[in-house]
Amino acid sequence: MQRNGALYSLVVSTQNGPRKAEAIFAATLELLAEHGYDKLAIEAVAARSGVNKTTLYRWWPSKDALLAAALRDSGLFALDVPDTGSLRGDLLAVSAHILRLLTSEQTSPAVVATLTAGPRRPELGEVARSFFADRMAREEPIFARATARGELRDGVDPVLVMDLLAGAIWFRLLLRGGEAGPEFLEDAVDAVLDGVA
Amino acid sequence: MQRNGALYSLVVSTQNGPRKAEAIFAATLELLAEHGYDKLAIEAVAARSGVNKTTLYRWWPSKDALLAAALRDSGLFALDVPDTGSLRGDLLAVSAHILRLLTSEQTSPAVVATLTAGPRRPELGEVARSFFADRMAREEPIFARATARGELRDGVDPVLVMDLLAGAIWFRLLLRGGEAGPEFLEDAVDAVLDGVA
Structure with missing residues (x-):
């Protein structure tokens, strides 16, 4: 048996x-x-x-x-880590990917329902943390290459860069209820790279 | 009668x-x-x-x-628009305010439950939009003063600046499940002001 x-x-x-x-x-x-x-x-x-x-x-x-496995491993969410030759190009590609996840009919409901479940659904918090930890690990090479090319200021935390970019897209779309198209992504990436001061 | x-x-x-x-x-x-x-x-x-x-x-x-009225008008959420004399100081103060709303026992449950309700609660989307539109209107003077002092690059949209900052705090705390203390706020504000490139 x-x-x-x-x-x-x-x-x-x-x-x-x-x-x-x-x-x-x-x-x-x-x-x-x-x-x-x-x-x-x-x-x-x-x-x-x-x-x-x-x-x-x-x-x-x-x-x-x-x-958690569906969010991490389904082809629908697959992140082909971009390698465009520049940090700006890579961040634009990653931002476009995040925007697609949040707006595509196939992925948006699952992403939003799971990842914004909030503190009343502690069991989903672990799914979200697992999802974003996995994303960050996949995005690391973008920053390693940028550092090697001298495109990233010393001491900048890649996680902060992704918090700013991903956060801006989520915030604009889901909290502010605004629009986010290619121009918004370019503005956000340029603001993070070059600053607004 | x-x-x-x-x-x-x-x-x-x-x-x-x-x-x-x-x-x-x-x-x-x-x-x-x-x-x-x-x-x-x-x-x-x-x-x-x-x-x-x-x-x-x-x-x-x-x-x-x-x-919507409770979120907009309750003293618990009151935003005293900071006027510290510099854009950096004002953005740090606003960021600290956002962090408090998201972490204080009194405000966090209401903010999170309402504003992350997602597309399955369309009626709450309007509450969120109303809340953030009201916030943005209150934050506008910060950017008007910064522009007058020559601290903000021409053509930068204040809404984008707030999307980046507020988005980073929300994303770090609620989606990534990470920590966000005073050092994180300083790093985020400095990244947005000076860029990471």
């Missing part, structure tokens, strides 16, 4: 896990957008993605684990 | 309205923090503040109107 169990796990791992992961993530994000976090049920994800519920639980022991 | 009604309104206006407004706002914000937006009831606000329900409805025709 033990052996069969292990074998079954292995089969599941290679066939249903990675192979169906994108369908599972898509179902998770769709259901989240449709019903909100509270009503997101593993059963419904299983039904929509055509995967057995126990398989889902084997991979992701909780709703939050599944949601 | 008509005359008595008008007289009664007048008495209410001067005695229960402005005089009890702060108690009403405090009750609104406490109940919001305790129960969340969905369960915030005008009846409960009336009971806690000792004001007649019909009086509340006369002043604020809806829950959102009351909430």
